[in-house]
Amino acid sequence: MRRLAAGLLLGLCLGAAAEVRAGAGAPCATRASAAPPDFVQAVARNAPALVHLLTVREWSEEEPAPDAEHLFPMADARRVPAPDDAAQATYAERVTASGFVLSPDGFILTSAHSVFQRREVWAVLSDGRQLPARVVGTDRRADVALLKVAAEGLPVARLAPDDPVCAGQWVAALGAPFGFERTLTVGVVSAEPRLLPGYAGVALIQLNVALNPGSSGGPLFNAAGEVVGVNTMIFSSAGFYLGISFAVPIGRALQVAERLRQADTQPRAAFVALTQPVSPALARAFGLPQSGGVLVSGDEPEPGPSGGLRRGDVVLAIDGQTIATSDDLDNAVAARVPGASLRVAVWRAGRRETVRVILRAARDEGVVPEPAPDPASTHRLGLVLVPAARTARLPPGVYVESAAGAALLAGLDGGDRIVAVNATPVASPAEFDAALAGLTADTVALLVVRGPMSLYVPVMRVRPRP
Incomplete structure (x- = not known):
């Protein structure tokens, strides 16, 4: 379960929430209140599609040791000292996560950080089968990954219609926290969707549902058993649940998954400049007549897209297509191929300009090749x-x-x-x-x-x- 350092980004999170606050309450105001629901039938609908993921990740002595997430956690292990010459700089550790089946032919949805740079990924299905899983693709900014196993006729998760979740709505999560498979935790949506830095403008669902290491990638569903999100992270400095958790809305996750599926058979273009939505406050700061558009806040460590985009540019349109949100930007880029030249309208230094951007191929963020066995x-x-x-x-x-x-x-x-x-x-x-x-x-x-x-x-x- 990805964690967000408490306090570090609190001000940014609260300020960015205003971007999605307007209009979110109207559909929710018409909802009838209900007593706390019974999730027995909802669990029965989702449990067959639940997947327990086993992965192998490596870490070095120069990095902090990752949290242990064993399938059978047991305390007080008795270590046998290794000889002095047996020290190694790199270690491998098994880590658990969760996911759920999207289609009968073996496509599985999970979180990107659960499988990113993993040497191996295995899927334990609800019927007990343990199958190797191929990472079709990952989107680290949206924290969504698509996997594929060689199986047919699998039970699939029931997905919610395109309706917003509402603050106060009862929801539940299924996953494998600390490796305990098929664990259910229940709570409510805590707030209107929030925009968090680093999530490519994805408005995350804030919850008070208990999530812990191993819950990442599992389904979040409503009382009717319809999946409304993909569990992604907690807000904590301690490494475990402290009362605030987040999920990627299912509509957004499915958009990303479809792009990853298509890119599996054809090259995928990437707009690698780091961006964020333009809130009313940011619009005033940059002299925009109104909020909207996507603000370029930086580049990835490797060279960004050629064509003159700068930090502080606000992307307003691509090839004449208005860009009001990060979703608009992602959809515009997804329709292009690597090497395509885009005519990008930007707001720069108080006026509208047009620049050229050349898209490049997205990086492959799949499984790290496993070394030859000893x-x-x-x-x-x-x-x-x-x-x-x-x-x-x-x-x-x-x-x-x-x-x-x-x-x-x-x-x-x-x-x-x-x-x-x-x-x-x-x-x-x-x-x-x-x-x-x-x-x-x-x-x-x-x-x-x-x-x-x-x-x-x-x-x-x-x-x-x-």
């Missing part, structure tokens, strides 16, 4: 085991020094103690290897002890590819 650990399901000589005085079992591949996806980690392979007890790496060699199934069950808890963990020996 032959020394492949036969051990990706496990690197502590030599028996170093664990002679510890309780019996096989100790994990590090995990990768299938074992990492299953949730194993350094410090875990394996005491059995299926029903065969193991007390040394040699016994572990012998037990594996005696099995022919494509999945094995490892009895893992972590802290005060023990449980069998299924690990795939043969992993299909997307």
Whole structure:
């Protein structure tokens, strides 16, 4: 679950909310009030389409350690010290997220930050199948990603009609917070949609629904079981839910998903200048006669679009098409191909001018290629085991020094103690290897002890590819 540092952007968020405040209350004023609803039927409608995502991400010693989000969280893991020469600069960790099925042929909607630069992405379907997922595309500004699994006849989520959500409306979220699958949390829409910096002008739904790491990408739905949003982030400096959460409206998410689907078969153009909507206050500051348009606030680190756009320009039209909102800008760019030359009307230095912008191809933000497996650990399901000589005085079992591949996806980690392979007890790496060699199934069950808890963990020996 993406988090927003509390206090850092508070003033910007409150100021930007005025951009979408006007007109939002009219449809809501006609809604009849209702008692707190029962979400039992709504959950029944959405649970079959819910997807639990397992991903592998890498981080280095120079970066802060990411939050652990294991499938079976257990405390007080006993770590086995590694030798001095075993330090590594890069680590891999399994992270969980959520999503939901959009179409019977395997398209899945989730949040972009849940799969961005992941080495592997796997989808656990409601029927228990664990399938490799291909990242069709991601839009990090809107925080929307589209995935694809090789499956047919999947149950799909029921999507809400194009009606606004209203402050006070009851909603619920399904996901896998901290890896606890199919978890329901309920609350209300807390405020009219808010524009937050960095979200490309997307007016996010503010909630008091509890979301935590692993909830990202799950469906937000109303009492009728209709999906109204994609859960995206919390407002917190602590890394966990403190009372404010946000979701991307489903209409906006579907627009982005369709663009990503189309770009999967043809090049996708990108307007890489960083932009934000023009509120009435910004319009006054830049001398515009009225609010509207899209303000260029910066460029991405790599070179922006050629043609003379500058910070402080307000995009008013593209090839004669009026640009009043960020949605208008995205739609105008989506209709073009990389290399297209656009005639862009901008407001600059108190007057209207026309500049040329050349669109370039959008960057591929898919899965990071997985490195070639280490032959020394492949036969051990990706496990690197502590030599028996170093664990002679510890309780019996096989100790994990590090995990990768299938074992990492299953949730194993350094410090875990394996005491059995299926029903065969193991007390040394040699016994572990012998037990594996005696099995022919494509999945094995490892009895893992972590802290005060023990449980069998299924690990795939043969992993299909997307």
